[in-house]
Amino acid sequence: xxxxxxxxxxxxxxxxxxxxxxxxxxxxxxxxxxxxxxxxxxxxxxxxxxxxxxxxxxxxxxxxxxxxxxxxxxxxxxxxxxxxxxxxxxxxxxxxxxxxxxxxxxxxxxxxxxxxxxxxxxxxxxxxxxxxxxxxxxxxxxxxxxxxxxxxxxxxxxxxxxxxxxxxxxxxxxxxxxxxxxxxxxxxxxxxxxxxxxxxxxxxxxxxxxxxxxxxxxxxxxxxxxxxxxxxxxxxxxxxxxxxxxxxxxxxxxxxxxxxxxxxx
Ligand SMILES: [Zn+2]
Numbered sequence: 480x481x482x483x484x485x486x487x488x489x490x491x492x493x494x495x496x497x498x499x500x501x502x503x504x505x506x507x508x509x510x511x512x513x514x515x516x517x518x519x520x521x522x523x524x525x526x527x528x529x530x531x532x533x534x535x536x537x538x539x540x541x542x543x544x545x546x547x548x549x550x551x552x553x554x555x556x557x558x559x560x561x562x563x564x565x566x567x568x569x570x571x572x573x574x575x576x577x578x579x580x581x582x583x584x585x586x587x588x589x590x591x592x593x594x595x596x597x598x599x600x601x602x603x604x605x606x607x608x609x610x611x612x613x614x615x616x617x618x619x620x621x622x623x624x625x626x627x628x629x630x631x632x633x634x635x636x637x638x639x640x641x642x643x644x645x646x647x648x649x650x651x652x653x654x655x656x657x658x659x660x661x662x663x664x665x666x667x668x669x670x671x672x673x674x675x676x677x678x679x680x681x682x683x684x685x686x687x688x689x690x691x692x693x694x695x696x697x698x699x700x701x702x703x704x705x706x707x708x709x710x711x712x713x714x715x716x717x718x719x720x721x722x723x724x725x726x727x728x729x730x731x732x733x734x735x736x737x738x739x740x741x742x743x744x
Contacts, residue, residue: 491631496624497564501737502679502730506672511631512626519627520590523660524572527592530661531576539579541550543597549594549651553611558591559617564622564680581703583711586664587617589626594604599713602703608685608694615688616681616695616717623680625673633663665675668716674723679730686738692731699724 490512499505514637525596532542541547550671554575561568571591580596583603587593593614594718599605620626699719705711 482559491635493681496509497622497680500563500680500683501734502683504623504676504679506676508628509631509635510627511634513545513634514630516624516627516628519624519660520571523590523626526661526703527574527588527594530578530594531574532702534576534578535710541577542579543577546577546595546600547598549607550577550593550610550614553607553614554593556688556690557611557615560684561618562620563683563687564619568622584713585613585617586590587614587621588664588682589621589624589660591621593617596727599711602705602711603698605698605701608691608695609698609701610684611688611690612681612692612695612698613713615684615690616677618684619677619680620669620673622675623673625669627675628673629667629669630660630663634666638639649701665716668718671718674717674719676724677717678727682731683734686734687741689738689741692734692738693728695731696724698725699727700740 483498492510492512493507494510495505496508497504531540554573558573558607559569568591573591575593577600578594578596581598581602582596583598585599586593588688595610599613600610603609655694678695682695684697686692702711702714703719
């Protein structure tokens with residue numbers, strides 16, 4: 480009964496967040512109408528600001544200028560390619576920062592707020608192509624609004640239900656979203672479907688930006704090898720297995736001509 484009530488309160492609509500691109504990602508998505516993309520992105524931006532300020536206070540923000548220059552240079556090449564999938568992304572207020580942490584992690588919050596952890600750079604020692612692969616993958620989750628979609632599902636299932644919001648209307652639910660964007664992003668594992676979509680769009684973004692899309696395969700293989708008793712944090716939210724790797728190989732090959740066409744520029 481709870482589920483029915485919440486689903487009714489959490490009005491939904493079917494949307495397409497992105498165009499298909501060469502990789503042809505075209506799954507219709509169900510999104511809540513209680514929180515618009517703009518509101519969700521605003522909440523994400525607030526949380527990003529808090530995260531960045533907290534890192535700064537602890538002396539953990541952008542400590543190594545060479546690392547910062549590197550991830551921003553790669554982002555600057557990837558971001559224009561996002562217009563292929565959604566033109567509005569070019570107008571997002573993109574930010575890219577490096578956080579000092581032993582965690583092997585990187586993420587892109589809704590609306591284009593990127594963080595790369597030094598643990599990923601130091602432990603994984605990615606090539607530029609591999610770094611572009613992981614950043615392209617994270618950016619793709621943001622383009623597809625997977626966090627808002629997960630949030631919508633959680634609302635509909637009553638996993639996230641603010642009783643006050645249910646009584647007083649959408650505004651209280653919206654306020655509650657401020658605490659949960661990062662929670663959703665860092666704690667709810669992406670579904671296999673989300674991973675596949677981010678993998679496919681990610682390799683196309685990389686290829687169009689002049690990065691070898693095949694590096695996505697070696698990147699996630701390297702991630703897997705880091706595993707052992709303490710797998711990288713990023714693998715807990717980005718589940719990986721042989722099926723996923725096989726799909727990645729197919730799509731990296733599919734977008735290879737896009738990469739090769741950038742080589743002559
Ligand atoms: Zn992912």
